[in-house]
Amino acid sequence: MANGDLANGGLLAVDGVVAGYGAAEQILKGCSLHVGAGEIVSIIGPNGAGKSTLLKTIAGLVSAREGAIVLNGADVTSEGALGRARHGIGFVPQERNVFGAMTVAENLEISGFQDPGKVRERSEELYARYPMLASKRRALARTLSGGQRQILAMAMGLMNAPALLLLDEPTAGLSPKAAEELFEAIVALNKGGLPILMVEQHALEALEISTRGYVLVSGRNSREGSGPALAADPEIRRLFLGG
Amino acid sequence: MTLLLQALINGLMTGALIAVPAIGFSAIFAVLRYPNFAIASYATIGAFVAWWANAGLGLPVVPALAIAFAVTGVVGVVAEEISLKRLRDNGALIVAIASIALNLVLENIVRFIFGNDMKGYDLPLARDLRFGELRIGPQQLQSLALAAIIMAAMFLFLRYTRFGKAMRAVADNPDLARLKGIDPARIAIVTVFLGAGLSGVGGVLIGLDTSIDPLTGYRVLLSVFAAAVLGGLGSIPGAVVGALALGVAEELALIVTPATYRTAVGFVAILIMLTFRPRGILGERAA
Numbered sequence: 001m002a003n004g005d006l007a008n009g010g011l012l013a014v015d016g017v018v019a020g021y022g023a024a025e026q027i028l029k030g031c032s033l034h035v036g037a038g039e040i041v042s043i044i045g046p047n048g049a050g051k052s053t054l055l056k057t058i059a060g061l062v063s064a065r066e067g068a069i070v071l072n073g074a075d076v077t078s079e080g081a082l083g084r085a086r087h088g089i090g091f092v093p094q095e096r097n098v099f100g101a102m103t104v105a106e107n108l109e110i111s112g113f114q115d116p117g118k119v120r121e122r123s124e125e126l127y128a129r130y131p132m133l134a135s136k137r138r139a140l141a142r143t144l145s146g147g148q149r150q151i152l153a154m155a156m157g158l159m160n161a162p163a164l165l166l167l168d169e170p171t172a173g174l175s176p177k178a179a180e181e182l183f184e185a186i187v188a189l190n191k192g193g194l195p196i197l198m199v200e201q202h203a204l205e206a207l208e209i210s211t212r213g214y215v216l217v218s219g220r221n222s223r224e225g226s227g228p229a230l231a232a233d234p235e236i237r238r239l240f241l242g243g
Numbered sequence: 244m245t246l247l248l249q250a251l252i253n254g255l256m257t258g259a260l261i262a263v264p265a266i267g268f269s270a271i272f273a274v275l276r277y278p279n280f281a282i283a284s285y286a287t288i289g290a291f292v293a294w295w296a297n298a299g300l301g302l303p304v305v306p307a308l309a310i311a312f313a314v315t316g317v318v319g320v321v322a323e324e325i326s327l328k329r330l331r332d333n334g335a336l337i338v339a340i341a342s343i344a345l346n347l348v349l350e351n352i353v354r355f356i357f358g359n360d361m362k363g364y365d366l367p368l369a370r371d372l373r374f375g376e377l378r379i380g381p382q383q384l385q386s387l388a389l390a391a392i393i394m395a396a397m398f399l400f401l402r403y404t405r406f407g408k409a410m411r412a413v414a415d416n417p418d419l420a421r422l423k424g425i426d427p428a429r430i431a432i433v434t435v436f437l438g439a440g441l442s443g444v445g446g447v448l449i450g451l452d453t454s455i456d457p458l459t460g461y462r463v464l465l466s467v468f469a470a471a472v473l474g475g476l477g478s479i480p481g482a483v484v485g486a487l488a489l490g491v492a493e494e495l496a497l498i499v500t501p502a503t504y505r506t507a508v509g510f511v512a513i514l515i516m517l518t519f520r521p522r523g524i525l526g527e528r529a530a
Contacts, residue, residue, distance in 0.1 A: 081421040091422050099415040110412045114424035
Protein backbone atom coordinates (compact mmCIF):
# COMPACT_ATOMS: atom_id res chain seq x y z
CA MET A 1 0.00 0.00 0.00
CA ALA A 2 2.54 2.51 1.13
CA ASN A 3 4.93 2.21 -1.76
CA GLY A 4 2.07 2.49 -4.20
CA ASP A 5 1.13 5.77 -2.57
CA LEU A 6 4.67 7.02 -2.90
CA ALA A 7 4.56 6.26 -6.59
CA ASN A 8 1.51 8.52 -6.72
CA GLY A 9 3.38 11.48 -5.30
CA GLY A 10 3.13 10.64 -1.57
CA LEU A 11 5.54 12.29 0.85
CA LEU A 12 5.62 9.83 3.74
CA ALA A 13 4.82 6.13 3.64
CA VAL A 14 4.73 3.98 6.76
CA ASP A 15 4.32 0.33 5.91
CA GLY A 16 3.59 -2.42 8.46
CA VAL A 17 5.55 -0.87 11.29
CA VAL A 18 6.02 -2.91 14.46
CA ALA A 19 7.52 -1.05 17.43
CA GLY A 20 7.56 -0.80 21.21
CA TYR A 21 9.63 0.40 24.14
CA GLY A 22 10.90 -2.65 26.05
CA ALA A 23 12.42 -5.78 24.53
CA ALA A 24 9.14 -7.68 24.80
CA GLU A 25 6.61 -4.84 24.72
CA GLN A 26 4.90 -4.38 21.40
CA ILE A 27 2.80 -1.24 21.07
CA LEU A 28 2.53 -0.99 17.28
CA LYS A 29 1.59 -4.30 15.69
CA GLY A 30 1.78 -3.47 12.00
CA CYS A 31 0.66 0.12 11.34
CA SER A 32 0.57 1.66 7.90
CA LEU A 33 -0.27 5.15 6.73
CA HIS A 34 0.73 7.68 4.16
CA VAL A 35 0.82 11.44 3.90
CA GLY A 36 0.64 13.20 0.57
CA ALA A 37 1.90 16.64 -0.39
CA GLY A 38 -0.18 19.43 1.12
CA GLU A 39 -2.27 17.17 3.37
CA ILE A 40 -3.25 17.37 7.01
CA VAL A 41 -3.56 13.82 8.27
CA SER A 42 -4.88 13.02 11.75
CA ILE A 43 -4.43 9.86 13.77
CA ILE A 44 -7.13 9.26 16.34
CA GLY A 45 -7.92 6.38 18.62
CA PRO A 46 -8.56 5.40 22.22
CA ASN A 47 -5.95 5.79 24.95
CA GLY A 48 -3.17 3.24 24.61
CA ALA A 49 -3.79 2.69 20.90
CA GLY A 50 -0.19 3.61 20.11
CA LYS A 51 -0.82 6.97 18.42
CA SER A 52 2.04 8.85 20.07
CA THR A 53 4.33 5.82 19.70
CA LEU A 54 3.60 5.83 15.97
CA LEU A 55 4.63 9.50 15.71
CA LYS A 56 7.77 8.85 17.79
CA THR A 57 8.61 5.90 15.53
CA ILE A 58 8.23 8.09 12.45
CA ALA A 59 10.42 10.75 14.13
CA GLY A 60 13.07 8.15 14.98
CA LEU A 61 12.78 8.33 18.76
CA VAL A 62 11.48 4.74 18.85
CA SER A 63 13.02 2.08 16.60
CA ALA A 64 10.84 0.14 14.18
CA ARG A 65 11.42 -3.61 14.62
CA GLU A 66 9.62 -4.45 11.42
CA GLY A 67 8.19 -2.52 8.49
CA ALA A 68 9.46 0.46 6.54
CA ILE A 69 9.35 4.23 6.77
CA VAL A 70 9.96 6.06 3.51
CA LEU A 71 10.24 9.83 3.25
CA ASN A 72 10.41 11.54 -0.13
CA GLY A 73 11.49 8.27 -1.70
CA ALA A 74 14.31 7.63 0.79
CA ASP A 75 14.07 4.68 3.17
CA VAL A 76 14.78 6.23 6.58
CA THR A 77 13.79 3.19 8.66
CA SER A 78 17.30 2.59 9.97
CA GLU A 79 17.99 6.27 10.72
CA GLY A 80 17.77 7.69 14.25
CA ALA A 81 16.05 10.93 15.22
CA LEU A 82 19.05 12.97 14.12
CA GLY A 83 19.05 11.44 10.64
CA ARG A 84 15.28 11.82 10.26
CA ALA A 85 15.54 15.49 11.23
CA ARG A 86 18.17 15.92 8.53
CA HIS A 87 15.81 14.23 6.06
CA GLY A 88 13.19 16.90 6.79
CA ILE A 89 10.99 15.47 9.52
CA GLY A 90 10.03 18.10 12.09
CA PHE A 91 8.54 16.60 15.25
CA VAL A 92 6.83 18.58 18.00
CA PRO A 93 6.48 16.30 21.04
CA GLN A 94 3.51 16.54 23.37
CA GLU A 95 5.57 17.25 26.48
CA ARG A 96 8.93 18.85 27.18
CA ASN A 97 8.84 20.34 23.71
CA VAL A 98 10.78 23.53 24.45
CA PHE A 99 14.11 24.19 26.16
CA GLY A 100 12.72 25.70 29.36
CA ALA A 101 15.92 27.28 30.62
CA MET A 102 16.55 29.10 27.33
CA THR A 103 14.86 32.23 25.98
CA VAL A 104 12.31 32.18 23.17
CA ALA A 105 14.94 33.60 20.80
CA GLU A 106 17.49 30.98 21.85
CA ASN A 107 14.91 28.20 21.42
CA LEU A 108 14.33 29.30 17.83
CA GLU A 109 18.02 29.74 17.17
CA ILE A 110 18.98 26.32 18.47
CA SER A 111 16.15 24.73 16.50
CA GLY A 112 17.83 26.01 13.35
CA PHE A 113 21.12 24.36 14.33
CA GLN A 114 21.37 22.45 11.05
CA ASP A 115 21.31 25.57 8.93
CA PRO A 116 22.89 28.44 10.91
CA GLY A 117 23.00 30.76 7.89
CA LYS A 118 19.19 30.82 7.76
CA VAL A 119 18.50 31.27 11.48
CA ARG A 120 18.05 35.04 11.47
CA GLU A 121 15.84 35.07 8.38
CA ARG A 122 13.63 32.21 9.58
CA SER A 123 13.37 33.63 13.10
CA GLU A 124 12.17 36.97 11.69
CA GLU A 125 9.63 35.17 9.50
CA LEU A 126 8.31 33.32 12.54
CA TYR A 127 8.22 36.50 14.64
CA ALA A 128 6.14 38.08 11.88
CA ARG A 129 3.84 35.05 11.72
CA TYR A 130 3.49 34.77 15.51
CA PRO A 131 3.84 38.28 17.02
CA MET A 132 3.51 36.84 20.54
CA LEU A 133 6.91 35.21 20.08
CA ALA A 134 8.44 38.53 19.04
CA SER A 135 7.10 40.24 22.15
CA LYS A 136 8.41 37.41 24.36
CA ARG A 137 11.71 36.80 22.60
CA ARG A 138 13.77 37.51 25.72
CA ALA A 139 11.50 35.53 28.06
CA LEU A 140 12.56 32.11 29.31
CA ALA A 141 10.47 29.42 27.63
CA ARG A 142 9.44 27.97 30.98
CA THR A 143 7.66 31.22 31.85
CA LEU A 144 5.27 31.00 28.85
CA SER A 145 1.64 29.91 29.20
CA GLY A 146 0.60 26.52 27.80
CA GLY A 147 -0.74 27.99 24.57
CA GLN A 148 2.29 30.24 24.08
CA ARG A 149 4.56 27.28 24.69
CA GLN A 150 2.80 25.21 22.03
CA ILE A 151 3.14 28.04 19.51
CA LEU A 152 6.84 28.25 20.36
CA ALA A 153 7.20 24.46 20.03
CA MET A 154 5.52 24.57 16.63
CA ALA A 155 7.68 27.49 15.53
CA MET A 156 10.76 25.52 16.64
CA GLY A 157 9.55 22.65 14.49
CA LEU A 158 9.52 25.03 11.52
CA MET A 159 13.04 26.40 11.97
CA ASN A 160 14.64 23.62 9.93
CA ALA A 161 12.12 24.17 7.10
CA PRO A 162 10.78 20.63 7.44
CA ALA A 163 9.27 18.66 4.56
CA LEU A 164 6.73 17.23 6.99
CA LEU A 165 5.61 18.41 10.44
CA LEU A 166 4.55 15.86 13.06
CA LEU A 167 2.45 17.22 15.94
CA ASP A 168 1.82 15.07 19.01
CA GLU A 169 -1.35 16.21 20.78
CA PRO A 170 -0.68 19.90 20.21
CA THR A 171 -3.77 21.08 22.11
CA ALA A 172 -3.25 18.87 25.19
CA GLY A 173 -3.81 20.90 28.35
CA LEU A 174 -4.88 24.05 26.51
CA SER A 175 -8.01 26.09 27.19
CA PRO A 176 -10.73 25.77 24.50
CA LYS A 177 -9.85 29.23 23.18
CA ALA A 178 -6.12 28.48 23.02
CA ALA A 179 -6.87 25.12 21.36
CA GLU A 180 -9.04 26.83 18.74
CA GLU A 181 -6.28 29.36 18.03
CA LEU A 182 -3.77 26.56 17.68
CA PHE A 183 -5.98 24.68 15.20
CA GLU A 184 -6.23 27.93 13.21
CA ALA A 185 -2.45 28.20 13.27
CA ILE A 186 -2.14 24.60 12.02
CA VAL A 187 -4.55 25.24 9.15
CA ALA A 188 -2.69 28.44 8.24
CA LEU A 189 0.60 26.55 8.16
CA ASN A 190 -0.86 23.86 5.96
CA LYS A 191 -2.31 26.45 3.58
CA GLY A 192 1.27 27.60 3.11
CA GLY A 193 1.99 24.16 1.65
CA LEU A 194 3.36 22.29 4.68
CA PRO A 195 2.07 18.70 5.08
CA ILE A 196 1.11 17.89 8.68
CA LEU A 197 0.62 14.58 10.44
CA MET A 198 -0.89 14.92 13.90
CA VAL A 199 -2.14 12.92 16.81
CA GLU A 200 -4.90 14.78 18.60
CA GLN A 201 -7.08 14.15 21.62
CA HIS A 202 -9.73 16.57 20.34
CA ALA A 203 -10.52 14.08 17.61
CA LEU A 204 -13.60 15.73 16.18
CA GLU A 205 -11.95 19.14 15.75
CA ALA A 206 -8.81 17.52 14.33
CA LEU A 207 -10.73 15.45 11.76
CA GLU A 208 -12.70 18.48 10.68
CA ILE A 209 -9.54 20.28 9.58
CA SER A 210 -7.87 17.15 8.20
CA THR A 211 -7.70 15.97 4.61
CA ARG A 212 -7.68 12.39 5.84
CA GLY A 213 -7.69 10.51 9.10
CA TYR A 214 -6.65 7.15 10.49
CA VAL A 215 -8.21 5.36 13.43
CA LEU A 216 -5.77 3.30 15.43
CA VAL A 217 -6.92 0.60 17.86
CA SER A 218 -4.57 -1.59 19.91
CA GLY A 219 -1.59 -0.78 17.72
CA ARG A 220 -3.30 -1.62 14.42
CA ASN A 221 -5.09 0.35 11.71
CA SER A 222 -8.83 0.17 12.30
CA ARG A 223 -10.37 2.69 9.90
CA GLU A 224 -9.27 5.36 7.48
CA GLY A 225 -11.02 7.91 5.33
CA SER A 226 -11.42 11.58 4.65
CA GLY A 227 -11.33 13.76 7.78
CA PRO A 228 -14.86 15.19 7.50
CA ALA A 229 -16.30 11.75 6.60
CA LEU A 230 -14.70 10.13 9.68
CA ALA A 231 -15.84 13.04 11.84
CA ALA A 232 -19.42 12.48 10.67
CA ASP A 233 -19.35 8.68 10.97
CA PRO A 234 -21.78 7.71 13.75
CA GLU A 235 -19.70 4.70 14.80
CA ILE A 236 -16.54 6.77 15.13
CA ARG A 237 -18.42 9.44 17.07
CA ARG A 238 -19.86 6.82 19.41
CA LEU A 239 -16.60 4.95 19.95
CA PHE A 240 -14.10 7.77 20.29
CA LEU A 241 -15.89 11.06 20.51
CA GLY A 242 -18.69 10.28 22.90
CA GLY A 243 -21.17 11.55 20.32
CA MET B 244 36.99 42.44 62.30
CA THR B 245 40.27 42.36 60.37
CA LEU B 246 40.43 38.63 60.95
CA LEU B 247 36.97 38.20 59.50
CA LEU B 248 37.72 40.41 56.49
CA GLN B 249 40.98 38.57 55.84
CA ALA B 250 39.14 35.23 56.06
CA LEU B 251 36.51 36.55 53.65
CA ILE B 252 39.15 37.65 51.12
CA ASN B 253 41.07 34.40 51.44
CA GLY B 254 37.82 32.48 51.09
CA LEU B 255 36.85 34.28 47.89
CA MET B 256 40.35 33.65 46.50
CA THR B 257 40.20 29.94 47.35
CA GLY B 258 36.63 29.72 46.10
CA ALA B 259 37.55 31.29 42.75
CA LEU B 260 40.26 28.65 42.24
CA ILE B 261 37.84 25.82 43.11
CA ALA B 262 35.19 27.36 40.87
CA VAL B 263 37.14 26.63 37.68
CA PRO B 264 37.26 22.82 38.04
CA ALA B 265 33.77 22.92 39.58
CA ILE B 266 32.50 24.48 36.33
CA GLY B 267 34.15 21.63 34.43
CA PHE B 268 32.60 19.05 36.75
CA SER B 269 29.15 20.65 36.47
CA ALA B 270 29.35 21.01 32.68
CA ILE B 271 30.09 17.29 32.29
CA PHE B 272 27.30 16.41 34.73
CA ALA B 273 24.81 18.70 32.97
CA VAL B 274 25.36 17.14 29.55
CA LEU B 275 26.27 13.52 30.35
CA ARG B 276 24.32 13.16 33.62
CA TYR B 277 27.02 11.47 35.69
CA PRO B 278 29.57 12.78 38.20
CA ASN B 279 33.04 12.42 36.68
CA PHE B 280 35.46 12.05 39.59
CA ALA B 281 38.37 11.70 37.16
CA ILE B 282 38.44 15.52 37.09
CA ALA B 283 40.82 15.21 40.07
CA SER B 284 43.41 13.55 37.85
CA TYR B 285 42.69 16.04 35.05
CA ALA B 286 43.51 18.81 37.54
CA THR B 287 46.74 17.02 38.45
CA ILE B 288 47.67 16.46 34.81
CA GLY B 289 46.98 20.12 34.02
CA ALA B 290 49.14 21.20 36.95
CA PHE B 291 52.07 19.02 35.79
CA VAL B 292 51.78 19.96 32.11
CA ALA B 293 51.85 23.66 33.05
CA TRP B 294 54.79 23.03 35.41
CA TRP B 295 56.67 21.32 32.54
CA ALA B 296 55.87 24.25 30.23
CA ASN B 297 56.74 26.84 32.86
CA ALA B 298 59.70 25.39 34.75
CA GLY B 299 60.93 23.13 31.92
CA LEU B 300 60.43 25.26 28.82
CA GLY B 301 60.55 28.62 30.57
CA LEU B 302 57.13 29.78 29.35
CA PRO B 303 55.20 32.42 31.32
CA VAL B 304 52.11 31.41 33.28
CA VAL B 305 49.44 32.32 30.70
CA PRO B 306 50.84 30.27 27.78
CA ALA B 307 51.56 27.42 30.20
CA LEU B 308 47.93 27.62 31.31
CA ALA B 309 46.73 27.49 27.70
CA ILE B 310 48.88 24.42 26.99
CA ALA B 311 47.60 22.74 30.15
CA PHE B 312 44.01 23.43 29.06
CA ALA B 313 44.52 21.93 25.62
CA VAL B 314 46.50 18.87 26.76
CA THR B 315 44.12 18.07 29.63
CA GLY B 316 41.12 18.54 27.36
CA VAL B 317 42.55 16.01 24.89
CA VAL B 318 43.44 13.57 27.71
CA GLY B 319 39.87 13.90 29.00
CA VAL B 320 38.35 13.16 25.59
CA VAL B 321 40.65 10.18 24.95
CA ALA B 322 39.98 8.75 28.44
CA GLU B 323 36.25 9.26 27.96
CA GLU B 324 36.19 7.60 24.54
CA ILE B 325 38.33 4.65 25.66
CA SER B 326 36.72 3.93 29.01
CA LEU B 327 33.73 5.87 30.37
CA LYS B 328 31.74 6.23 27.15
CA ARG B 329 31.31 2.46 26.85
CA LEU B 330 29.71 2.35 30.30
CA ARG B 331 27.23 5.20 29.91
CA ASP B 332 24.32 2.91 29.03
CA ASN B 333 24.74 1.12 32.37
CA GLY B 334 23.70 4.14 34.43
CA ALA B 335 25.30 7.06 36.24
CA LEU B 336 26.46 5.06 39.27
CA ILE B 337 28.52 2.63 37.18
CA VAL B 338 30.18 5.48 35.25
CA ALA B 339 30.83 7.39 38.48
CA ILE B 340 32.57 4.37 40.02
CA ALA B 341 34.53 3.80 36.80
CA SER B 342 35.62 7.45 36.88
CA ILE B 343 37.11 6.86 40.35
CA ALA B 344 39.10 3.93 38.91
CA LEU B 345 40.12 6.05 35.91
CA ASN B 346 41.25 8.73 38.35
CA LEU B 347 43.56 6.26 40.11
CA VAL B 348 45.03 5.07 36.81
CA LEU B 349 45.74 8.58 35.52
CA GLU B 350 47.09 9.75 38.88
CA ASN B 351 49.58 6.88 38.88
CA ILE B 352 50.62 7.55 35.29
CA VAL B 353 51.50 11.07 36.46
CA ARG B 354 53.43 9.50 39.33
CA PHE B 355 55.41 7.28 36.93
CA ILE B 356 56.26 10.20 34.64
CA PHE B 357 56.96 13.00 37.10
CA GLY B 358 57.71 11.17 40.36
CA ASN B 359 56.27 11.73 43.83
CA ASP B 360 58.18 14.87 44.80
CA MET B 361 56.51 18.22 45.28
CA LYS B 362 57.22 20.70 42.54
CA GLY B 363 56.84 24.46 42.33
CA TYR B 364 56.34 26.81 39.41
CA ASP B 365 59.06 29.19 38.35
CA LEU B 366 57.48 32.41 39.56
CA PRO B 367 59.05 35.73 40.54
CA LEU B 368 59.05 36.34 44.28
CA ALA B 369 56.98 39.30 45.32
CA ARG B 370 55.88 40.80 48.59
CA ASP B 371 52.29 40.66 49.71
CA LEU B 372 50.20 43.73 48.98
CA ARG B 373 48.96 45.45 52.14
CA PHE B 374 45.68 47.29 52.52
CA GLY B 375 45.77 48.46 56.12
CA GLU B 376 46.08 45.25 58.05
CA LEU B 377 44.80 43.10 55.20
CA ARG B 378 47.34 41.15 53.13
CA ILE B 379 46.95 39.75 49.62
CA GLY B 380 49.63 37.90 47.67
CA PRO B 381 50.27 39.21 44.13
CA GLN B 382 50.18 35.63 42.84
CA GLN B 383 46.78 35.13 44.47
CA LEU B 384 45.55 38.27 42.73
CA GLN B 385 46.87 37.06 39.39
CA SER B 386 45.22 33.68 39.90
CA LEU B 387 41.97 35.37 40.89
CA ALA B 388 42.09 37.51 37.74
CA LEU B 389 42.82 34.45 35.58
CA ALA B 390 39.98 32.50 37.22
CA ALA B 391 37.61 35.43 36.65
CA ILE B 392 38.64 35.70 32.97
CA ILE B 393 38.22 31.95 32.44
CA MET B 394 34.80 31.95 34.12
CA ALA B 395 33.69 34.96 32.07
CA ALA B 396 34.92 33.27 28.88
CA MET B 397 32.96 30.13 29.75
CA PHE B 398 29.77 32.13 30.38
CA LEU B 399 30.20 34.01 27.10
CA PHE B 400 30.81 30.72 25.29
CA LEU B 401 27.65 29.17 26.72
CA ARG B 402 25.50 32.25 26.16
CA TYR B 403 26.58 33.47 22.75
CA THR B 404 28.16 30.69 20.71
CA ARG B 405 26.34 28.09 18.64
CA PHE B 406 28.09 25.21 20.37
CA GLY B 407 27.56 26.75 23.81
CA LYS B 408 23.84 27.03 23.18
CA ALA B 409 23.80 23.47 21.81
CA MET B 410 25.48 22.32 25.04
CA ARG B 411 22.75 24.02 27.07
CA ALA B 412 20.09 22.48 24.85
CA VAL B 413 21.49 18.95 25.25
CA ALA B 414 21.78 19.52 29.02
CA ASP B 415 18.14 20.65 29.12
CA ASN B 416 16.59 17.94 26.93
CA PRO B 417 18.81 15.58 24.88
CA ASP B 418 15.89 13.97 22.98
CA LEU B 419 14.52 17.32 21.88
CA ALA B 420 18.04 18.45 20.94
CA ARG B 421 18.40 15.38 18.72
CA LEU B 422 15.09 16.21 17.05
CA LYS B 423 16.48 19.65 16.25
CA GLY B 424 19.44 18.12 14.43
CA ILE B 425 21.98 18.47 17.26
CA ASP B 426 24.24 15.45 17.64
CA PRO B 427 24.52 14.77 21.41
CA ALA B 428 27.61 12.59 20.84
CA ARG B 429 29.44 15.52 19.24
CA ILE B 430 28.31 17.87 22.00
CA ALA B 431 29.47 15.31 24.59
CA ILE B 432 32.99 15.39 23.12
CA VAL B 433 33.08 19.21 23.22
CA THR B 434 31.77 19.16 26.79
CA VAL B 435 34.31 16.62 28.02
CA PHE B 436 37.11 18.59 26.32
CA LEU B 437 35.99 21.78 28.06
CA GLY B 438 35.27 20.08 31.39
CA ALA B 439 38.60 18.27 31.51
CA GLY B 440 40.43 21.36 30.20
CA LEU B 441 38.90 23.57 32.89
CA SER B 442 39.79 20.99 35.53
CA GLY B 443 43.36 21.10 34.25
CA VAL B 444 43.38 24.89 34.45
CA GLY B 445 41.99 24.63 37.99
CA GLY B 446 44.91 22.36 38.88
CA VAL B 447 47.36 24.96 37.55
CA LEU B 448 45.73 27.78 39.52
CA ILE B 449 45.82 25.71 42.70
CA GLY B 450 49.46 24.82 41.97
CA LEU B 451 50.36 28.48 41.48
CA ASP B 452 48.98 29.16 44.93
CA THR B 453 50.93 26.35 46.63
CA SER B 454 52.95 23.58 45.00
CA ILE B 455 52.05 20.44 43.07
CA ASP B 456 52.36 16.67 43.51
CA PRO B 457 50.42 13.67 42.13
CA LEU B 458 47.69 14.21 44.75
CA THR B 459 47.07 17.88 43.91
CA GLY B 460 43.75 17.16 42.22
CA TYR B 461 42.66 14.51 44.69
CA ARG B 462 43.03 16.95 47.59
CA VAL B 463 40.53 19.38 46.10
CA LEU B 464 38.12 16.78 44.72
CA LEU B 465 35.82 16.92 47.73
CA SER B 466 35.74 20.74 47.62
CA VAL B 467 34.96 20.67 43.89
CA PHE B 468 32.20 18.10 44.37
CA ALA B 469 30.82 19.99 47.38
CA ALA B 470 30.83 23.26 45.39
CA ALA B 471 28.91 21.61 42.55
CA VAL B 472 26.37 20.06 44.96
CA LEU B 473 26.00 23.34 46.87
CA GLY B 474 25.37 25.32 43.71
CA GLY B 475 23.12 22.66 42.19
CA LEU B 476 24.58 19.73 40.23
CA GLY B 477 24.62 20.59 36.56
CA SER B 478 24.24 24.35 37.08
CA ILE B 479 27.31 26.23 35.89
CA PRO B 480 26.51 29.55 37.63
CA GLY B 481 25.65 27.37 40.63
CA ALA B 482 29.13 25.83 40.58
CA VAL B 483 30.66 29.32 40.86
CA VAL B 484 28.32 30.40 43.66
CA GLY B 485 28.86 27.07 45.43
CA ALA B 486 32.64 27.34 45.15
CA LEU B 487 32.75 30.88 46.49
CA ALA B 488 30.38 29.98 49.35
CA LEU B 489 32.46 26.92 50.20
CA GLY B 490 35.75 28.86 50.02
CA VAL B 491 34.44 31.47 52.45
CA ALA B 492 32.94 28.80 54.73
CA GLU B 493 36.26 26.90 54.85
CA GLU B 494 38.23 30.04 55.71
CA LEU B 495 35.72 31.17 58.33
CA ALA B 496 35.79 27.69 59.86
CA LEU B 497 39.56 28.04 60.28
CA ILE B 498 38.97 30.91 62.74
CA VAL B 499 37.23 28.60 65.18
CA THR B 500 38.57 25.13 64.31
CA PRO B 501 42.03 23.65 63.72
CA ALA B 502 43.19 23.50 60.08
CA THR B 503 42.86 19.70 60.09
CA TYR B 504 39.07 20.08 60.13
CA ARG B 505 39.05 22.24 57.01
CA THR B 506 38.09 19.30 54.76
CA ALA B 507 35.15 18.52 57.01
CA VAL B 508 33.54 21.79 55.93
CA GLY B 509 32.92 20.30 52.47
CA PHE B 510 31.24 17.21 53.94
CA VAL B 511 29.11 19.33 56.29
CA ALA B 512 28.13 21.61 53.41
CA ILE B 513 27.01 18.62 51.29
CA LEU B 514 25.06 17.16 54.23
CA ILE B 515 23.27 20.41 55.00
CA MET B 516 22.45 21.10 51.37
CA LEU B 517 21.19 17.59 50.64
CA THR B 518 19.06 17.68 53.77
CA PHE B 519 17.41 21.05 53.31
CA ARG B 520 17.66 21.86 49.58
CA PRO B 521 18.66 18.81 47.53
CA ARG B 522 18.61 20.70 44.24
CA GLY B 523 21.26 23.15 45.48
CA ILE B 524 21.33 26.95 45.49
CA LEU B 525 20.72 27.45 41.76
CA GLY B 526 19.79 23.91 40.66
CA GLU B 527 16.64 23.46 38.63
CA ARG B 528 16.08 19.76 38.85
CA ALA B 529 15.36 17.81 42.01
CA ALA B 530 18.40 15.79 42.96
